[in-house]
Amino acid sequence: MSDAQTPLILPPGSGPSFGASGAPSGSADELLEGLNPQQLEAVTHRGPALLIVAGAGSGKTRVLTHRIASLLRNREAWPSQILAITFTNKAAGEMRERVEQLVGDSAKGMWISTFHSACVRILRREADQFGFTKAFTIYDSGDSRALIKRLVKDNEADALGLTPAAVQSKISKLKNELADADSYARDANMNDPVERMFTTLFREYQRNLQKANAFDFDDLIAQTVYLFRAFPQVADVYRKRFRHILVDEYQDTNHAQYALIHELTRPVTSSDDVGGGMLALMDEAEGASLTVVGDSDQSIYAFRGADIRNISEFERDFPGAKVVLLEQNYRSTQNILTAANSVIRNNFDRKDKKLWSDQGDGEKVIGFTGYSQHDEAQFVADEIESLRRKGTHYGDMAVFYRTNSQSRALEEIFIRSAVPYKIMGGTKFYERQEIKDALAYLVSVANPADEMALRRIINKPRRGIGDVTVENISSFAERHEMSFRDALAHYEHLGVGPKIQGSIAQLHKVLLEAQEILLPSNGEIPAPTSVAEGLQVLLNKSGYMDALRASRDPQDEARIENLDELVAVTREFARNNPEGTILDFLTEVALVADSDDLDDESGSVSLMTLHTAKGLEFDSVFLTGVEEDLIPHRISAGEPGGPQEERRLFYVGITRARKRLYLSLAMTRAQFGEVTVAMPSRFLQEIPADILHWRQSPGDVNSRGGTQSRALNARRPRQGSGSDQWGVKPLAPSLKPKSTAMDKFPGLVTNKVRDNGDLELAPGDRIRHDDFGEGRVDAVTGEGAKRIAHVRFDAAGPKKLLIKIAPIEKL
DNA sequence: AATGCGTCTTTTTTT
């Protein structure tokens, strides 16, 4: 990372100056124009700690950027003294851009990044202090899962019921709590063989990471905290440097991140050799000023350790903290906000907060129920086209879903309907086999200690190096106390056949050649294009590319394209970072998720999960798959607080919409290769009927819409007090909506859906329907559980019925 | 050591 080396300490008597930096002219007042009173307070308040409770769409990014700009313009801080933490790299980029617009080039010296990027930056500098080198690798979850898998196997831990996935998630949770294997062992019941085994795995995992000179995602934060605590003089360097720390999305911080912030905002511990004068001394005695922005209603990352208490107990943690509430929404129409408010209201133990808008009611929320997920997708595609014709750009529309797997059906239909789209996140480019292989080659050069990377590529392409040979190398390395990587150089003494010796020698040679390009041994600074060159040497001379080209597997053609793309990425990297090294490149690749790539105005519809959608906004939003077991997700039902988090997720989705919101679902959904009947999500019930217009309601789809007697359809009152099992707070009588969106299809949510099994119908058959009476089948379309009967009823006329669940019988 | 076949498992969300 090229790090603008700005002074850590203000020279006495001189404030920051922007004269030469090309900052746009403009007074501080200009920064405050157009802010509402609360926003103004949030921008101008000065003190040790500030909590900005920012409802969705309340202009928090504006407040944050203007706050930073005003610190700079008033000469209260140097750019280098500002640390701003965002949740994603994309958000960081956007914030930097917006601050730049306000203050010009002086934005360059600021640290605006995610927790993880900031920690990598610190760790690379300080790694030597505690047993790592600055060439450390960052293991993504796939890498660490591979390692854990090996450990589980070696220790036969699966016999105790410990799966790699479970071990991985438990280790991750513990690290987020700043626990390590030792501290876990102290509290665990060591008589329990499972606990004992887990402790062993945890310990070995950590030892392996250390040996490989690697950190996993969670380590990046936890080890930085450890570093600060173990080496106060190192922490002091950063405490002196950062005088203003701002954290966005504070509701999604976990304990480790909280601890990191706490360490950074502490007063400097050792005040020796400050040497910069009194001003610095006085400043540091107080610790950095902290600003956090958050909204507990948008906390959706508890599953990865986010602790809502960080925000709810902020005032206790940081005495003297000021709290500012932003409740006016500048994004959405009132109808959308009403929908959002009436959903989130059902979460108990939340501070009541009501978003309001002065933009007028706008259009109603539109609902649609499809027969199948494809039917639903077709509705979305058709509607998108219709909006497009009326003037909405594709780029202003987005489709959300709960799980990544839901994107498939949408994609299929979009392709068929020629709707341009892009999928944010999802199966990531950097998770593809060939890309991981290529990166493993680079890592093998950059961090020779990383045995995992080397093992990954040692037989890719096939060189005849199998498990036996790998074991040979490994034991040779152990016997001679050298690394796995170094053992390759002794290919003649590994006790393997001549043919395999040749393979190893060849690989060794290629790695050396790339090393000379990427990290020249004569100490020269590598050329900007070194990463691209090194990568090409590795891919071409290792035979990897040749093997792919020779293959007749059609997938391998796509792999070649992907690798070409990766080379293009390295070129792009060289352009953007002329001084970037292989380490910088690998860092960027490890931390920058695909959802971060910002080809914004690309004129295509964005598809993404609800989680990815956080922080974004669109004119028109399609929230799909609004079904039980999807949102709220089935798995969440068992987790404490799960259903409430799901509701917040739904809330986040709703509040992304500026003008139009669509809620859609399907009556059947294929999953696990089986077609199952889906039920409307309970959250639909929570939206008042008068703001939700159903184009096709669940009742329409199974053809009993409102025709049954009210008595039969009346919802049974729920018993008990307090919250029920779903964490729904019973509404006070006065608050209960007179009618909700679900009254149109009562019974569907709570009652079991009828199942006709494999009832066979053919054109010409006579059937009887509970509501429509007798009729004649005209045609049957669809397959399996999605078969639809087109029926002409004697009295009710033509109807389409889902055979599997319609209340019908064959006559 | 590589290939091929049959049997599982999978779908929660992410830096």
Add this chain to the structure above:
DNA sequence: AAGACGCATT
């Protein structure tokens, strides 16, 4: 339905 994985065969 698709991909991962293990086992057996070549």
